[in-house]
Amino acid sequence: MKYLYLHGLGQKPDSWDRVIKETKVSDSSVCLSLTEMLEDKAATYGELYAAFSGECDQEFYDNVE
Template sequence: MTYLFAHGLGQHSSSWKITLDYIEMTERVALPDLYTLVETDKMDYHNLYQAFCGEKDQANRKAAERLSHRIKGANFGIIEKAGHEANVDSPKPLAEIIKGFWC
């Protein structure tokens, strides 16, 4: 089974609600607090296939591109009209990208 492991620094997990409503598969979604450990062996970065960034998020774009190149089989995507908080800025386009590779 695959999981969606979504997070953002400084964001509360509730900021993902609108995006997740468009996906409709929330039973396989983990929204961990980055300051705590996820206590399961089912989710990790070994099965990350997609890294993405808002088109206006210049601060993190290079890092997201590098991450996607370093992980075997990963892809990189741009969320149009989104800034640093793509899940808040463009929840539906982000959900469509996630559904395209995950669902």
């Protein structure tokens, strides 16, 4: 199982570093970046949802194969 961590607005993916370290799941963890997911698109709910959904699909299908 892979664990996906998504930071809140005003934070960065490294906001999860300490949590991941303390929970001992670092080998199966991915910290997602809203900025990288948007790829210079507008930060609207629709764009964020589509980008996050696509990222989740990619992580899922990468682990199925």
